[in-house]
Amino acid sequence: MRDIRSSLGSWRLEVRVSSSTLALIPIAFTTILLVIPVAYVLASLITSLGDGLSYVYVKLPPDGELYRVYNMGGSTLLALTGYDFGPIANTLILASTVSITATCLALVTAVTCLSFRGALRLLLGYVVPLIASLPAPLISAYAIIHLFHRDFGLLNMVIGPLLGFRIALEGIAGVAIYQILSFYPIAHLIILSYMELIDRSVIEAAYSLGDRGLGVTSKILVPLARPAILVSISLIFILSAEDLSGPIAFSRYNSARNTMSYIAYYDFVSELGYTISVRALTYIALLTIIAVAVFASTWRYLKSYSYPVASPARIILDLGLLRVPLAITTLLLMALATLPTMLVAGYSITEGWFGSSTPTGVTIGNYVKVVLNPYYARALINTVAYTVVAVMLAVTVAYIASYSSLRSKSRLSPLVEISTVIPIVIPGIAVGIGYFYLFHNIFKQIPILDPMVNPPLYLVLAYASRRLTYASRPLAASLQKIPLSFEEQALNLGAKVVGTIRTIILPLTLNPMMVGALLTAIHVSTEFSVSIVLAGAHGVTANHPAPVTPVVLGALTYNPLSIHVMSALLVATLLTSTITSIVAMLLVTALTSELGLRKTVILARGV
């Protein structure tokens, strides 16, 4: 094995780049792959941007109410609806509420998980939150109705008889609760993976001084975890602001439709052809400004924060009497967060559950159909292939971006940080339309570069660029924990910047990198808008280029009863994509960092 590595190393090309040159890579990546295509689509409206001011308003007093109680023929219904302040205020209030609540919940569960050992820690610390964070585009909207509908929702069937009243999640309140449940696992993963790197000796020192449980948590863990907390709040804030799933799931209610992301997205979509609007441009611009402002504030803190301790030794927290109640709380929260995903998984192994309180049967036939049907199997394989390549590309650029933004003294550092945060707020539909028109016009004579002929190329590029934020955020938090002296020593010994990233930064940030790679893989494999625009047109063949989302959309459009097979397709695709991506990342990391596979896996443990 050593001989193989040394012979590989002898002909590996050492790229010599400076920090400033490195900074250009993520900037160019985002500019070419996102900014230019979207600008191409919206350029004609730039002169009308002033008219967009009419879309900047706040409704005072707001419409609606926080909740309303209805007495309906002997039963009581508590409908949580929320206030409607208009799209901009709704978005900001929603994002603030969701980010702070999700992060607080994540702090509780992350700290609790630090008190567990072995399989329980792995399960509740990583596996269950990962399952809970799995998006299920298109199908989750059915799951939401199935779970929360005021009359036939499964929750009301349980709590109705128990509590004597039913609860309805409607309007923007429903969106808030849905987003908290969806994003809290992401916050948990970011915070926990960061806390795993905190030096155990600091905790042991506190124990030896007589402090325990809550004291250690509040005086040591939480302050040390500040970068992760900030990253979590900022990331969840933006995820909430740009989220479409929640507003779509509750879009029957006007307040849920009254968010910037929903309005901007649907302004592009029409049965009469793609359209553009001043309103969409205005809201994209506002979301970009908000994202930059939010991340700029955390960037300044992260850049100045330095607690350079990196240790792979695991913390085992002693929570004393609080352990049991906190463990129960964690279990309940995790169970709630996984409910929508578990229901989708439930659809995949049942039949006849659409519109009924119980399925008519349990079967693995849906998965058999997915594997045996070449049309579905091809969608799965396409998705896995695109995901693996996109994740590797995104993580590579994320490393370069994080290093350039937080470590180098280049004047381009702020721009690099912006380049990693704006991808998330640019609507995928705009990216897809921009890719189609711009790159088709440029490359229509070169089939391999024409998106009409070779959509996979553009799908991978769009996925990698749009999900860059997921890959870079966990890295940004953990980078400051690596002592500068490690890098200085490497540079003194003649290592170049790329070599330093490869041999020092990469091994020491393996855990958060895996979290970022996982999140990226999950969200790439379920990407919807770009996939529909670029690869939505295909026949029922065994060699189509479409990933799974256009296939699911087509099937559900045709027949809602296909929800069971489509759930199986989605679950199988998610599992295969994420596992394959992680394995691929581990292999590439092992080769790139010269650590070898065994050491790489050890460093990445806890994922």
Add this chain to the structure above:
Amino acid sequence: MASLRVLAGIVVLVIVVAGLLVGFRLLQAPGEREKVTGAPTITESPTLAPVKLTVVTRLAPEEGEALRSRFLASGIAREYGVVDIVFLKEDVSKWPIYASEGRADVFLIGGYAVYKDLCDKGYLKPIRDPEVLGVAESIGAQVYRGADGSVCFIAVSRTIFSYTVNTEFLSKYNLPEPTSWGDLLNPVYSKPLLVGESFASFPKPSKSTTAARTAQLILQKYGWDEGWALLTVIGALSYIVESSEKARDDVALGVSGLAPTVLVYGVRAEEASGGKARFVAARGEVLPDVSPVALAMNTPNERAALAFIKWLLSPEGQRALAELFYYLPYVKPEGTRLEDVYEKVKGNIFNYDPEDAAMWERAAIYYFESAIGDPDANTLLKKVWVKAVELYNKGVIRGDELRSIAIKLGSPLTITLEGRTVKFTKDYAVEINKRVAEDASFRSEFISAVKKAALERYKVILRELEARG
């Protein structure tokens, strides 16, 4: 323990590698498709070069696959050497590119306005084949001519639009089944609103051909002013959703009691709901929209493309359209499930005028979405209508007064646009229709002006109602 981990790692690696190999194999597999029984092979047509047709459509992939199977098994496919046909569901924005770059042979299904626009801009090749035109004439299929008099596109069938109801939802609120859209003016359908639910799910017309056609039918049948009043009340009674599919699924699940649907969606809702949902042929208001087919401007396979069109117009093709998509063909579908539906809808067909609708369609769509469908406008509209119904239920206002309020709420607004104050009459809608469609800035100004006028009106009416109790 360490050896177990190594073993686990090896197992994972083997699975991944095996998966990649299988995947690679599949990727490398030639484009084999399910062989269709009776489909012509190259050797069967030695004198003809084998043809693969490309059809750009709005049909779902599964629907295209079903039609493909039927066509390839036909004698016409064999006669013309068509060995394969692929259906690409593409956004209509891309259709001009397919036409101008010779990437498509045929366009199939989509709205009349879309085909008219393509025809006017020269993206459709005239159909001059006497055999095809003769068949079309013999079955009474509508043909549409361009400015030069040549046939631009032909209607091979008709899509039936009406609505689907959920009987369980109707029972929950003890509501009668509406027999026509006009019945929704009855205040009884506002009962769900009083407990925070909506009676109907109505898609935004720009996202749903079904909703657009429904709005056009109401405006043509009830007249411009009364039609807008009815649409405004329907908007007050409805969840405004973003697609026909969502409306269909809402009514299938029982989330709402009514949704405008095309016939095939009504059938799917019936199947998915276990019979709780039912497609209703609205009395005198079944809208048969044309299902067009046309040749793409630079089709590389004109002869074979015409053969496909000929097949669609043949008894075999008409039967396929009826059986697979529940379209209303020009040849009565004997012995199919559609025969009963055919009889039911026959007496309720509204004489929809697509040419008239095309003149104001876009303006009407964006007017609806601003005055009725916009979240702010719809919230206020619901508030006003709930107040009006509450006063009616208390006996403060009578039925005719409630109707007057509906007219007041919904009569076309007077808007201020580009310094001009103008009422949104049909003539004005026709005047601005093209500009609303093509000029994004003007469309934005129009939307803002309509929304502003709507909010002002609704606030005034709400204040008047609140003053009464």
